Amino acid sequence: MLLQPSKKALVPFVSVENMMHLVHHVGIETMLAELTDAIEDDFRRWESFDKTPRVASHSPEGVIELMPTSDHETYGFKYVNGHPKNMSQGLQTVTAFGLLAEVSTGYPVLLSEMTLLTALRTAATSAMAARHLAPKNSRVMAMIGSGAQSEFQALAMKVVVGIEEVRFYDIDFRATEKAVRNLADSGLRVVACRSAEEAIEGAQIVTTCTADKQFATILTDNMIGRGIHINAIGGDCPGKTELHRDILLRSDTFVEYPPQTRIEGEIQQMDPDYPVTELWRVITGLSEGRRDTNQITLFDSVGFAIEDFSALRYVRNRLKGTDLFLELDLLADPDDPRDLFGMLLRAKG
Amino acid sequence: MLLQPSKKALVPFVSVENMMHLVHHVGIETMLAELTDAIEDDFRRWESFDKTPRVASHSPEGVIELMPTSDHETYGFKYVNGHPKNMSQGLQTVTAFGLLAEVSTGYPVLLSEMTLLTALRTAATSAMAARHLAPKNSRVMAMIGSGAQSEFQALAMKVVVGIEEVRFYDIDFRATEKAVRNLADSGLRVVACRSAEEAIEGAQIVTTCTADKQFATILTDNMIGRGIHINAIGGDCPGKTELHRDILLRSDTFVEYPPQTRIEGEIQQMDPDYPVTELWRVITGLSEGRRDTNQITLFDSVGFAIEDFSALRYVRNRLKGTDLFLELDLLADPDDPRDLFGMLLRAKG
The missing domain is CATH 3.30.1780.10 (ornithine cyclodeaminase, domain 1)
Structure with a gap:
């Protein structure tokens, strides 16, 4: 039947x-x-x-x-x-x-x-945040971590923000080679770097997306100059961060949903009253995004429903x-x- | 490709x-x-x-x-x-x-x-509770509410507890006719009743499973005699109950997971310190189930993960x-x- x-x-x-x-x-x-x-x-x-x-x-x-x-x-x-x-x-x-x-x-x-679809929407969310927070006329992005998410990030930043050059670094150079290969026909200038320091040379946007579940220090304070927009993706669960806390002390930090980010994001390293701005408030004009060219903006992204x-x-x-x-x-x-x-x-x- | x-x-x-x-x-x-x-x-x-x-x-x-x-x-x-x-x-x-x-x-x-599968596991959970709480040699069950769950309940109580007769009542008599028809070959004696009072005549187990989202009174205090086991399924979300609170005052109440049941179950009508026993404790022998033949036992079932x-x-x-x-x-x-x-x-x- x-x-x-x-x-x-x-x-x-x-x-x-x-x-x-x-x-x-x-x-x-x-x-x-x-x-x-x-x-x-x-x-x-x-x-x-x-x-x-x-x-x-x-x-x-x-x-x-x-x-x-x-x-x-x-x-x-x-x-x-x-x-x-x-x-x-x-x-x-x-x-x-x-x-x-x-x-x-x-x-x-x-x-x-x-x-x-998560890879696509994560890249799109990063690009949306960068559209509102990154320096005007950003053309170079450092991509720290050349894993599954990295090429999506590069392409979204190209399409939405106008990034022309992406500088990849990964502790495993084969991952970087993979990303460079995959983006050969993307219209981006793609540079394989041997260190995080090399990757961030000349970059207006620094994206971190590494996977180790630990308190890591992918970026130290001296690596981040004035005016940079940091797009921090990898610190996304309790016990997992990528940035040295000194960077956060110098940054204006933007988040998706504070009750979640305070548990999962880079700001889990900070005091519960560490000031953050909700990204939706910037997008709707209720809060200020980037104020000036010297400001370090940080999108502490953990992904939201x-x-x-x-x-x-x-x-x-x-x-x-x-x-x-x-x-x-x-x-x-x-x-x-x-x-x-x-x-x-x-x-x- | x-x-x-x-x-x-x-x-x-x-x-x-x-x-x-x-x-x-x-x-x-x-x-x-x-x-x-x-x-x-x-x-x-x-x-x-x-x-x-x-x-x-x-x-x-x-x-x-x-x-x-x-x-x-x-x-x-x-x-x-x-x-x-x-x-x-x-x-x-x-x-x-x-x-x-x-x-x-x-x-x-x-x-x-x-x-x-939810219909099957809900019936199986009710039968499991009844196996530990219902009077020994229970043979007759009243089934208040002849909806999608009712035949599964009847059959599980037959197989697991040894119920021989199920007495159905529903405000819509066509639902009861449907249940009677579906169980024609089940080996159960199936009785279509015109009132809840008629349904509970001679029953050792009374199962309530109605769907209205409201504080309803499917069973009033005078309907429940000594020694009955009540299997209350329909009160399973905030604002939805089936029993008059006076019944709960006379019953020993067993639940799946108290933090959930206190919000969703029949006991949402009661004070936060209304005493309940977790069913798993009865099953493992850590707590007493039915003590005597006069006791009213109530399984306040809301369904648990x-x-x-x-x-x-x-x-x-x-x-x-x-x-x-x-x-x-x-x-x-x-x-x-x-x-x-x-x-x-x-x-x-």
Whole structure:
């Protein structure tokens, strides 16, 4: 007996393969630019979202997190892990998937891979912050850490901010070679550097994105001159930071959602009253961003649920008119909603 | 270009259709009995789990919840909604899906529908509680509310507790007729009742499972005689209860996880120090369950993450050797884990 679930019971699912096809269908650079705008649109209406720090399950090997949010019309959450040792087993440090649902019925309306989408939205969020905080006419970025996120960062900064040169450094030079190879046709000048010091030469933007789960010092105070914008991505869970605290004492620090960043970000090193500015307030004009050319601005980025929500909504819209999804029979939906048992009985066929 | 994701990137997915096939493959009654034992096994090792109240997103129409837990080897969570008005649109009040992941890598290992599985595990949990709390030789159950959960309850109580007669009542008599029809071949004596009073005549167990989101009084104090076991399922979110508080004053109340039940259960009506016993303590012998034949026992059930975890692990084990799942390309998994961008580039083909 063929069982035909009703339309409402079928949830569009975007696999990794289809996400890659969607990216190429739209164009990587176009998608990064559009994602940046989609996230910025949602940051502009920041106050209309339900916000909560993510729900983290920590273990010695890493962390598994659920990141929910809602704008009262659509609900979204992401499942994401962070396991620094995965790489040595040939696995991703970060994998993710996400879901959107209708608030009015609770029915899911999209399930999507988010390993790729997280890389894209993280780069888009960095670019959005840099658009508001980096020095005008920034042309050179240092990229400290040449891992899975690095090329996305480089490309988003090119498209959104106008970066022309990206200087890569990684403790593993092969990772840098990989990034240089991958960006050969990107239109960026890509420079492989042998030290972090070499990488930051002439850079207006310094992005840090390394994966070790520890208090590390990727950047020391003497490395950071006046006027720099620091885009700090890797310090994103308790016990994991990348910057020396002296840098934070000289910087004006911008964050996504303070209750989460104070636990997870670079500022976990600082006192609870260390001053921060919420990025959405800069974007909406409620707070000042960069004031002058000498100021060091720091975007202490840990990733927030609203960015995933924006990315999933963007994907949902972009899927329209394509066949880049499967329909999953995820929800039981008997003709009479009270007759779940009858549906089960009849399936015996 | 055909993209072949690696084995680790493929996540077994159990659709609604495959879950129904799995239930019939195992047998509904066998599955309810085995689920009861699987949940009881995990209640016996209650202290080894990470526990947290579920993360709820409330709206005027209902609630969307994430329910995570972990035993430090396996992580699990369930997405579940509760929307009482859905039924009037032909939708399920409760739909759900769930996931298991490896704690050591954060990689998902099972994605499953859980609308059906939640109905099964809720019935199994009720039966487990009744096995420890209901009067010896209970043979008659009153089932107040003949909705989607009711037949599962009846069957689990038959298999696990030895119930022979179930007396159904619902404000909508058609729901009761549906339940009676569905259980015609179940081996139970099934009685359609016109009032709650009629339903509880001669019953040793009274199960309440109604869906209105309000403070309701399905059972009043004078309806509950000595020695009864009440299995209260429907009071499971803030603002939603089924029992008059006078009943609670006469009952010994057993709960899953007090921090959650005090917010969501029948005991939200009571003072914060209203005494409750955790069910796992009864099961492990640390606390007393039913003391005597006059005692009213109340299982104030709201559903807890560990029950879903047990059910998902049970399904994962039961899937072995079957083809009742699809493999979803949910996780991006490039050959070199740092080369996510390269994987994306190569997909352009």
